[in-house]
Amino acid sequence: MTNSPIDAGAGPIGLYERMGERATQPFAIQLLDQLMPLDGLAVIDVASGTGGLAVAAAERDAWVTATDISPDMVARSAERLRSFKNARAGVMDFRSLGTAGASYDIAISHFGILAFPTWRLGLDELLRVTRRQGRVGLTMWTQEDDCSPAHLMRRVFAQLHPDRELWPAGMFPTFSQDELRESLLEAGCSTANIHVAQADWSPYSSPDVVSECDPMFRGFPGYAALSPDEGENLREALQQAFNGYADAQGIIRLPTRAFMIVAASG
Structure with missing residues (x-):
């Protein structure tokens, strides 16, 4: 972990915090609302990114541990959590968390473990570190239609390049509510409540939405591999797709949708 401040406005860490957390x-916030009250409870946030959820949990008086496999992400989380005496951050792999079993009242992975093909290992670890009668909280995009800006991009990309993949096979597995519930119960949860939550996403500038999202989309291999002409064609199609969600004032409001999961450990 670095001792110097992380520039939240530069590089992939700044991009993730500025754009990823916006979505x-x-x-x-909706997940934490379901898990309230958090006062004095020990919470671990697994695959925590730059710490948006961890900060919100610390503000609600939970004792928070934010973990991620990326040292840079953890450094940024630690910086944001520095003002909370009840919070810390550390580098951990969600497939094998470096913490004792039954250490936490609540284990959370917010758009984390369910994005990876090894999600079952992550789920096992969440349950291992959760105390008996504790709770597990998870979120993940529904993967249906334009459920996030990235999924709108995937739809447009597939229309223009049906023979190519936007992101690596195995990333962002597709689930149904029944499949998620069955997996949680098989892993050892006693109950699993799942519903689809919605939130509106708007870019900072609707006329410049494609330029705004471009640095984020360049993280997808399929997009990064486009030729200049292909890229220009895709950006034009993206602008049209985003404009389909504009209101009468031209403000884009994309109704994003995600699975919201709260389960009880056995």
């Missing part, structure tokens, strides 16, 4: 943080 995911409304769901973090």
Whole structure:
């Protein structure tokens, strides 16, 4: 972990915090609302990114541990959590968390473990570190239609390039509510409540939405591999797709949708 401040406005860490949290943080607040009260409870946030949910949990007086496999992400989380005496951050792999079993009242992975093909290992670890009668909270995009800006991009990309993949196979597995519930119960949860939550996403500038999202989309291999002409064609199609969600004033409001999961450990 670095001792110097992390520039939240530069590089991939700044991009993740500025753009990624813009789409995911409304769901973090909804999930924490379902888990309230948090006062004095030990909470671990697994695959925590730059710490948006962890900060919100610390503000609600939980004792928070934010973990991520990326040292840079953890450094940024630690910086944001520095003012909370009840919070810390550390580098951990969600497939094998470096913490004792039954250490936490609540284990959360917000748009984290369910995005990876190894999500079952992550789920097992969440349950291992959760105390008996504790709770597990999870969120993940529904993967249906234009449920996030990235999924709108995927739809447009597939229309123009049906023979190519936007992101690596195995990333962002597709679930149904029944499949998620069955997996949680099989892993050892006694109950699993799941519903689809919604939040509106708007870019900072609707006329410049494609330029605004471009740095984020360049993280997808399929997009990064486009030729200049292909990229220009895709950006034009993206602008049209985003404009389909504009209101009478031209403000884009994309209704994002995610699974919201709260389960009880056995």
